[in-house]
Amino acid sequence: MTATAMKSRSKSTTSPARGRWLHLCNGLDPVRDGGMVPSILGMTGALQRAGGDVRIVTPTPSRLDDLAPPEGLAIDGPDADLVAAVRAAEVVHMHGLWQAHSRRGAAAARASRVPYVMAAHGMAEPWALRHKRWKKALYLALVESRNLRRAACLHALSRPEIGHLRDLAPWAPVCFVPNGVDLAAFDDLPPRAALEAEHPELKGKFVLLFYGRVHAKKGLDLLARSMGALARDFPNLHLLIAGKDDGALAPFADRVSALGLNGRATYVGHVSGEKARRVWAAADAFTLPSYSEGFSMAILEALACSLPCVFTTACHFPEAARAGAAVVVEPEAEALTQALRDLMERSPGERGELGANGRRLVEADYTWDQQAGKLASVYRWLAGGGPPPECVIP
Structure with a gap:
């Protein structure tokens, strides 16, 4: 990490209201990616309203059509430099498992000592793990297990998902922050x-x-x-x-x-x-x-x-x-x-x-503004230290 990057990160943690909060996802295409798209857009839009400096980077093209993104939200991809975006971030939040953005993003975050959060969005469910079981078992052993175990925090959307994530990464802290709605x-x-x-x-x-x-x-x-x-x-x-x-x-x-x-x-x-x-x-x-x-x-x-x-x-x-x-x-x-x-x-x-x-x-x-307040407290804890917020299960 360069001295400039270290200075920039140190400065950003002194303000509780703002931070460079990077969200990585495979893409934003409601037809292909389903309910994860309104979940990510709702989450990041509310975080931005709460005062966060939020950016989304995707390695594949987005196609929002008539699903309007939050006003002023930065969405970059697929040509954005994912590794550079991770290095410049204060906290990285990755959405979904088994995909290239989480493999590259987690590796870049570890190399740059940037804390990262992983949200499985149901992809750690027992039913989901049985689907294409052998392929996922191999990828888990080679890649995803390390990504999950080395995460600064895992993000569970439901109470059962806390246990599913713990099965894959027993010692990682988990924050319980469900989806919301506008x-x-x-x-x-x-x-x-x-x-x-x-x-x-x-x-x-x-x-x-x-x-x-x-x-x-x-x-x-x-x-x-x-x-x-x-x-x-x-x-x-x-x-x-x-x-x-x-x-x-x-x-x-x-x-x-x-x-x-x-x-x-x-x-x-x-x-x-x-x-x-x-x-x-x-x-x-x-x-x-x-x-x-x-x-x-x-x-x-x-x-x-x-x-x-x-x-x-x-x-x-x-x-x-x-x-x-x-x-x-x-x-x-x-x-x-x-x-x-x-x-x-x-x-x-x-x-x-x-x-x-x-x-x-x-x-x-279950409004997005309520859930964004919880997530913002997680990001500030990861960036600045101190006791974990109430939504984190250590």
Whole structure:
């Protein structure tokens, strides 16, 4: 490290309000990278509002389309010098595992004695580790284990993820800072008729929304079985699916066809920005029957929209059930079917109360500004020393 760099870093730690906080991620493409993109943008935007000097560097091109980045946020890539950016940083926060940006970023941070944080975003989940198991086991042994063990801090989005990270790096401190949401994005939604004009089959129906990547881990096989079991008793139940097809759409369509439900499901593909707001506005309820999640942005957004929710224990959000904001069940077809049946049999007022509880939960504990305050305290601790903040589990 040069004398100039050392002097610059020392000077930045004297101010608690500002610091060079570098975020590294594979890229910012909502179609390819899914919920990690709004998570990173929400997190960094709130950190910037809190007074942080924040920069994002990606080794692949970003394609935000109609997903607006926070105003004034520096986003560089793919031609940015990643190693130079790490050397100039006060703290580096890396998002995701098994990718080149974390391999290069962690190595550069160690060489330059820059403290770094690693967020797995669900990629340390047991289900995720079993997917391409041998390839990940080899990469873990050769590269990622060292990256995790040498991190100044690991970032868990859910309480179970604390244990999953500890399994990989037993002695590294872990900060527990969940995702958040910007509530204003889900206020004053457009009229339901905006999406019904494009999809008239939704008119007069009870619209159950699935929003997320159409991937095998998301439990669409369970959802198809549940729809088959409920279709006769609830003829107005209609499934709306929004998200990029990641290999699970064709198997789902085959199941739906075999059950004679071709007219009971609508797929609108990936949506973001105002298109996403139209989808949220058309929904009467939300479901995510996932087998594995980090901390779902879609669940937080559904709660922000005051939608009654049904999701699985694999989404790692028991707080929603305790707050009376969601029905949470095991990722099993019978359990999901019973939960959806129970939801459909409730009165509109009872479903409305469930949704209102969800909105209150997000307002109280899960805004981005609240989570950014916790992360900023972690960065200042890593840069300046002293006792760890309350959100850090040593």
